Amino acid sequence: MTANASVAGKAPSPRRWAFKRPSERALYGAMGFIGVLVLWEIATDVGIFKKSLMSAPSLIVKAAMTDFGSGAIWPHITTSLSEWAIGFAIGAVVGIPLGLIIGWFRRFDYFASVMLSAIYATPKVALAPMIILVAGIGIEAKVILVLLLSIFAIIVSTVSGVHSVDRRHQQIAQSFGASKRLLFTSVVLPSTIPFILSGLRIGAGRALVGVVVAEFLVANQGIGWYISFNGTMLNSARVYLGILMLGLFGIVLGEMIRVVERRFDSWRPEIH
């Protein structure tokens, strides 16, 4: 069959090409990235896109220069950043030990499991109006929402990490007569680290959702508010600018955690 020959002839290993061809990747990536921006610019320029709705890359750059130049955007960035950081930090500090405890003590785990999966399935943003009512319109309400959104991802991932400890590794510790404490520190904790990290990665993203939603619903500062406010003012360039900053923050964050995760890759169990 001719189709067979042509297929067999190309792409020797679809599983590894992403790592194999960094220069090709960069070339096509740059083409895709710049291409979209250029098309966008042209489309707006010739009137295919409405300027008020779609803006244009050049207008976004101009808006960025204005707002960064005047410094008007910094309070929004610092507000959002501190809401995110405080909520996420509390989530990590409370969530990781809680996840370890739930995963480690079988009966405790059983006891919490139904409750935990019910809470996990609940979209926490639905609680936003209640949180605002209870905690007011200040930073507290936003921190609470961020915390609620991030902590369960961290707990659930940590618990599943403790559960996925390799049974053979446990047997080795048992075989050499390791104490419970040593079993925990020498086997359970190290094998759970990759899971904790992926929990933190997911939790960090969820926390960002919390920041945005809280600021949409009630705020007078922050990137979420900046996007929302400029939307109602039909100032589309600033809407895109705000979205761009959030996306970039998300990418930087993800990469940072991935760098840490890669350090543990050599002994990372297979998970998806």
Place this chain on the structure above:
Amino acid sequence: MPEDGSEWPGLRVALAVPQRRDLVSVAAASGQSADAGYRTIRSRDRKQRSKLSRWYRGNERTVLGITGLVSFFVLWQILAMLGLISEFFFSSPLAILAAGIKEVQNPRFWTDVRISAFELTMGASIALVTAVPLGILIGWYRRVSFTFDPWLNFFNALPRIALLPLVVLWVGLGIQMKILIIFLGAFFSIIMPTAEGVRTVDRTYLDVARSYGATQRKLFTSVVVPATVPFIVTGIRLAIGRALIGVIVGEMYAQTEGLGVMIDKAEAALASDRMLFGVLIFTIAGIITTEAVGVIERYLQRWRPSIDVEEGH
């Protein structure tokens, strides 16, 4: 499987004589004095358990899980009744139940449910039918993937709900806006893992298919798609959460109709019981959809051997 039951003499003995502690006690009774300097590893002293305790041991997870859930609600109720947590802010299980009973008799509630369900189904299914083929395309063709990677990574890292004001700019505050934001939430959650699944298809299987002269089409249906199913399911799981966020926030933002508005209005009217009943509906929706995905996954994955077997020799 034994062809003939009689090939299993050992098994039958095991079932007929559940314990043979006599062996241990005989050894102990013979009282060997030369035992000094030896450690004895004895057999399991199997306790005779009552029927109830055996049942409990078999169902401990379920029993404790339900106990946990029930005690959560009972504790909440008691604390609310004692006034230790404010019923005004946090309501109480019984008040939520009462509000729920009142609510389900209200036709407006069912309109809200229908609208939210419609938005969710539309947004999520459009996302599914577009994201899966596109994900397979991107995962399969290297250059397509490289070209779109920067933008895909950007949208994947972005909390998609941030696009809400933009979507409002584009299509206004109607139901299209909500469907679009739900779609955006779900789409990227599905396309990313799908593409990753295609990228990581085991080469051996592809080689097998090609060496037997499989057409491109056959290659996809016989190897690529089955191998990618677990990834797609993972994507759908993530997408459910994102889509539900889209429903709630989209409705709260637009303030027209749906369960999100119901929650928001209830809270504005300081009716925390009605509001929490609304949240409960979302919890149930989340559980049902996640369970449904699990059922479908188990069906699609029935060829995958179960890994939960004790002692693999």
Place this chain on the structure above:
Amino acid sequence: MAVEMAAKDLIMSAKGIRVEYHDRTTKEAFLALESFDLDVVEGEFVTIVGPSGCGKSTFLKVVNGLLRASAGEIKLKAAAKGRDDAMVFQESALFPWYSVLDNVAYGLVCAGMSKKDARERAKPMIRLVGLEGFGDKYPYQLSGGMQQRANLARALTVDPGLLLMDEPFAALDAQTREIMQSELLRIWDQAKKTVLFITHQIDEAVYLSDRVIVMSARPGRILADIRIDLPRPRDLHVKRTPPFVAYEEQIWELIASQMKTSASQFGGG
């Protein structure tokens, strides 16, 4: 049955061991071992061979305390110093998050020794198994054979009265396995240990052992207890000598008869 020996020389004596399993998914019970008796004498190298799933690894786990028998008992000589027994596990049983040195020192840390002292005590063992200079490496940086050397060193470090080895070379390629076999004999000779070794490789069993225990298909029972009278020290050439081949054939006959029985049960076992 086991050769009669003076009680003071016994390192391990198992009587009437019976192990039942419950498959969690099918909820079925099956017998892994039935009325299993075995004596091991000080300084001996004893190997258990048998078809897959005959419960030979199960027995080792019972001795090691990882599994409890449903009946029977085992007497294990209490070591004056060190542990009574230690296990060399099957492939890739090193902790991937510890360096080779920390893996080898692990047993001592379990016994309550400080990490620093344990490392000091582990160093000579690393030298003994031929891993000098690899102490700082992580397991994934080692070949399969080297990983099993470290695995062996970890067990030797706790100075066990009885060394239990659970198919330690099963995952290695043929050449590496032969090298590891002769290395094991060298180390055994230097460390003066009593070894209870599990394998499904007949030539491995004959080459290494003083005694080979041949087991039946499940539920595992002892079919034969064969004394291997080949001169020591043995090098790999011994595998080509007629007495060696005769031992191999004798054991093969016993196992093959079992395979026929089990084939009707398991479709080939």
